[in-house]
Amino acid sequence: MAAVSGPQPQFFGMAVTVDVVVLTIRDDELQVLLVERGVEPFRGALALPGGFIGPDEDAEPAARRELAEETALDRGGLYLEQLRTFAAPARDPRGRVVTVAYLAIAPDLPVPVGGSDARAARWQPVWSVLSGHVKLAFDHLGIVEYGVDRARSKLEYTTLATAFCPEVFTMTELRRVYEVVWGVSIDARNFHRKVTNAADFLEPTGERRVLETGRPAALYRRGPARTLFPPMLRGAFPPVPLADSGA
Amino acid sequence: MAAVSGPQPQFFGMAVTVDVVVLTIRDDELQVLLVERGVEPFRGALALPGGFIGPDEDAEPAARRELAEETALDRGGLYLEQLRTFAAPARDPRGRVVTVAYLAIAPDLPVPVGGSDARAARWQPVWSVLSGHVKLAFDHLGIVEYGVDRARSKLEYTTLATAFCPEVFTMTELRRVYEVVWGVSIDARNFHRKVTNAADFLEPTGERRVLETGRPAALYRRGPARTLFPPMLRGAFPPVPLADSGA
DNA sequence: CCAAAAGTGTTTCCTCTACACCCATGA
């Protein structure tokens, strides 16, 4: 595509990248996917997976491509949505680089491997990033904060929670998503009633999963609904920090 | 800021613009601010106000600057939030132009005037744009659709509705915002109770506004809250199309 | 039989809707 000679060629000196906040639940914790940078700047530092948008590429395909290249995550079922764009003039030492941030949600997957521009990819608990224990390159800390906020909000009024689950899942697995992402404790019985009443949220498969102990759990698949009505309101839950389900 | 000589100079050939969906309520209709383009491409066509981000400028300041330049809208009180970024490769005939779209909400203001790159600025009913009656340049129709959707959603669980009102306003003015933006009819009495119960949504000024007829209405100012709890759920309102408040 | 996890029923409370009713002003 040749550029029409325009009156403002001086503006065509920027680069646009994508960066992806991939969230999952592992070991009963909310975790984010990070890569160790293999190139300058910030070589060796941890960062979000991402990279430059190609000259003839749209942003979302670029996000999927970078995920596939750097982290071997490319299965089609991955939930991906645009978060927001970060355009502070000095956010990248290479020059004027504007980044379009994406949020992806994945079920608990095998540990991803490194790719071309990244030495290694690994899951990191979100709290360790938000608390500053783990430092990120560029302005990626702010992007993670924004992405986690978005995910927490969207659990309320969309069916996003199912994106954290595998294709079939139990009621308890779905409830753990809410508990872990929000950091609250939820009554299993009222939760069961609420989500089964929400139209098109879940479809029973008819199958059951037998565990080591206890009654077998019914299995569900995500339904066609994308918004949740009535919503699951966070404000309605007790300020209890967490269920002491462990130990 | 000189660019550090990086390994990927071939990516630095893009331009980034901002485009702003400014919404207001005029004549009991939701309206959007459009400008008549004064330069190519699409010279003479209607478009959203916007323009190129400067070499050392962040996106949000650019949006405010373009609004001031093209539409003489620059008062500080304007609500402005980022919507999303549109990056389709062929969206602009001048070359690879990525745009960061913003949503602004304004109270009913005096009709704005044109500025440098725009011959004239004017309010247009949203329905005339969404229905295709009024054609827009570039992919701006899609941006308006996205912005209107966002505004409708945010009325539910944020205090965004007050951004449509002047600094002090009556309960009825606030209710008209919901009715016009959602296209529904709302019981005035229940609405009154609901918003006065929501913490920090409204602050009574103690003043009253005397109208031509009827009991004087109490005046309110927006409170410090930015989120609304409990939310105003759209699904709860009757499927009635509109209040027949006019003749 | 016991432990553990899944799922149901029931009570109580609280919010929301619908609507009757009262209040304050101008003409």
Place this chain on the structure above:
DNA sequence: TCATGGGTGTAGAGGAAACACTTTTGG
């Protein structure tokens, strides 16, 4: 005193929180 719009009271429906209780498996 009438018309017009602002604001309160209240009864009934529906949803949610709390929690006792039953079901189904493994040991």
